[in-house]
Amino acid sequence: MSIIDExxxxxxxEYVSVNEPMSRHTTxxxxxxxxxxxxxxxxxxxxxxxxVCRDSDYPVTILGNGSNVLVSDAGIRGAVFEFGREFADIxxxxxxxxxxxxxxxxxxxxNVGAYLMKEGIAGFHWASGIPGSVGGACYMNAGAxxxxxxxxxKSVEVLTSDLSVEVRDLxxxxxxxxxxxxMSEEAYVLSATFALPYGDSETIKAMTDELNQKRRxxxxxxxxxxxxxxxxxxxxxAGKLIEDSGLKGYRVGGASVSTKHCGxxxxxxxxxxxxxxxxxxxxxKIVFEKFGVNLEREIRLLGEF
Numbered sequence: 001m002s003i004i005d006e007x008x009x010x011x012x013x014e015y016v017s018v019n020e021p022m023s024r025h026t027t028x029x030x031x032x033x034x035x036x037x038x039x040x041x042x043x044x045x046x047x048x049x050x051x052v053c054r055d056s057d058y059p060v061t062i063l064g065n066g067s068n069v070l071v072s073d074a075g076i077r078g079a080v081f082e083f084g085r086e087f088a089d090i091x092x093x094x095x096x097x098x099x100x101x102x103x104x105x106x107x108x109x110x111n112v113g114a115y116l117m118k119e120g121i122a123g124f125h126w127a128s129g130i131p132g133s134v135g136g137a138c139y140m141n142a143g144a145x146x147x148x149x150x151x152x153x154k155s156v157e158v159l160t161s162d163l164s165v166e167v168r169d170l171x172x173x174x175x176x177x178x179x180x181x182x183m184s185e186e187a188y189v190l191s192a193t194f195a196l197p198y199g200d201s202e203t204i205k206a207m208t209d210e211l212n213q214k215r216r217x218x219x220x221x222x223x224x225x226x227x228x229x230x231x232x233x234x235x236x237x238a239g240k241l242i243e244d245s246g247l248k249g250y251r252v253g254g255a256s257v258s259t260k261h262c263g264x265x266x267x268x269x270x271x272x273x274x275x276x277x278x279x280x281x282x283x284x285k286i287v288f289e290k291f292g293v294n295l296e297r298e299i300r301l302l303g304e305f
Contacts, residue, residue, distance in 0.1 A: 092121070
């Protein structure tokens with residue numbers, strides 16, 4: 001039996017595709033094909049599929065919403081497991097004036113924010129406009145407008161490298177700026193539980209609308225991108241360094257530095273992953289030459305560049 005047949009047997013025919021274009025699954029809208037692509041629908045299915053791959057030494061990539069990655073034009077070898085809409089349930093346990101909200105990792109932050117607003121649960125409004133999934137946001141400690149995942153996480157359920165399920169508390173995650181302890185492990189977020197206060201739905205909506213308007217005003221949301229392309233260097237702002245280097249609008253092929261916010265690289269003219277990668281390399285080189293500051297990509301590279 002081939003590895004494809006084994007994965008189909010383990011995961012279900014309807015959840016598996018072969019030679020899947022990754023441009024369909026990344027917010028940059030670029031990337032070649034994945035050899036095998038699996039939509040994760042349950043914890044058990046994921047474990048079964050990963051066991052097949054591990055037993056065959058078959059490469060594995062785990063993907064959330066594809067909002068913080070750049071996939072090579074050559075694609076991704078091996079199997080890509082995507083946490084998507086089939087793995088996105090939300091449940092709430094109320095204790096006094098607090099809500100303990102457990103969310104499966106495939107849920108989009110925007111959908112979680114809308115649900116919590118309707119339920120009158122506060123403290124999540126800053127995350128509602130981040131174009132990512134819960135699993136990815138916890139994995140990298142995503143943040144925006146003064147909030148970070150570490151501010152609201154009570155615990156996360158993870159799948160470890162030996163395919164066992166563990167619950168990790170906040171302290172053990174060692175969350176800091178765009179970092180978690182999970183990054184140094186072969187561990188995947190299955191779900192997260194957030195500790196959030198109750199509030200007024202109209203107030204939460206007003207706060208969410210205000211931040212979303214700020215995003216529309218300041219960020220190039222009209223073009224495919226991966227959000228902030230570079231991490232914030234200590235003592236600086238990446239966007240300002242890039243702008244002060246004269247790189248506003250700088251272009252490589254179909255990709256450019258946004259003229260609206262220089263911290264964003266956008267795919268505004270049907271660019272390729274190679275265009276975007278080359279552009280980020282140019283930006284890093286020029287900023288270092290002008291200011292002696294090493295910019296580090298926030299986006300994760302998948303495949304060969």
